[in-house]
Amino acid sequence: MLKVVRRAILPICVVVMLLASMPASALLTGFEEGIGQNAQAVGASIPGLIFETILGFDVHFADINSGWYSVTSDNSKVYEDGEYFMSGDVAAYVMELDDAAKISFAYSTASYFTVGYSSQFPITLKAFDSGGALLAETSGIANTKSQGGTGLSYLTVSHADIAYVTLDSPNAGGYWLMDNIETDAWVPEPASIFALGVGITGLAGIATRRRRTGDRS
Numbered sequence: 001m002l003k004v005v006r007r008a009i010l011p012i013c014v015v016v017m018l019l020a021s022m023p024a025s026a027l028l029t030g031f032e033e034g035i036g037q038n039a040q041a042v043g044a045s046i047p048g049l050i051f052e053t054i055l056g057f058d059v060h061f062a063d064i065n066s067g068w069y070s071v072t073s074d075n076s077k078v079y080e081d082g083e084y085f086m087s088g089d090v091a092a093y094v095m096e097l098d099d100a101a102k103i104s105f106a107y108s109t110a111s112y113f114t115v116g117y118s119s120q121f122p123i124t125l126k127a128f129d130s131g132g133a134l135l136a137e138t139s140g141i142a143n144t145k146s147q148g149g150t151g152l153s154y155l156t157v158s159h160a161d162i163a164y165v166t167l168d169s170p171n172a173g174g175y176w177l178m179d180n181i182e183t184d185a186w187v188p189e190p191a192s193i194f195a196l197g198v199g200i201t202g203l204a205g206i207a208t209r210r211r212r213t214g215d216r217s
Helices: 002-021 190-216
Strands: 027-029 049-053 059-063 071-073 084-086 090-094 101-105 110-119 123-128 134-140 153-162 164-168 176-183
Touching: 049 059, 084 110, 084 176, 101 176, 110 123, 110 164, 123 153, 134 153, 153 164
Parallel strands: 071 084
Antiparallel strands: 027 176, 049 101, 059 090, 090 176, 101 164, 110 153, 110 176, 123 134, 123 164
């Protein structure tokens, strides 16, 4: 029995060691992953982050090249009267008027979260722990072109063990964009994820061979 327990624990310990040794990188996104995916759900398409809404709907990509939006980008692209601001070619938005974005961390908690926004109404960023307790919050003023804005404004919340954040402009879904997220939530580098997969596959192969050997004995 002791041998069986040791054989079960060893692969687990190796996987834990692999995870601990994997380098992490700062989590940054400007939503450029959504080029060509206008109005599609962001979901979990950005490694390390999970996008949804508090009412269970989707956060959507807003691709400036679609011509759907009245936006001005910092890359000099302007559509219609350029009322809202964004960075690059893609931002993100919530469609439902009484809804809010919920952004969770896939691999770990965070100690800070920063997001750029352009909103027709005041907007609030809140941070929560894994149990849903409010940890920190901050608010920003409306900053569209007609309200004197000249570009994205930024909000930051800081606290230990942030599990997720919400970005909310009450009763104003569809009238704000978010862009340029930065956080220190842990996310493995792609090469490290590949190496971990190879390692786990190798351990599975070893375990299978041991079982076969045990069956023959």
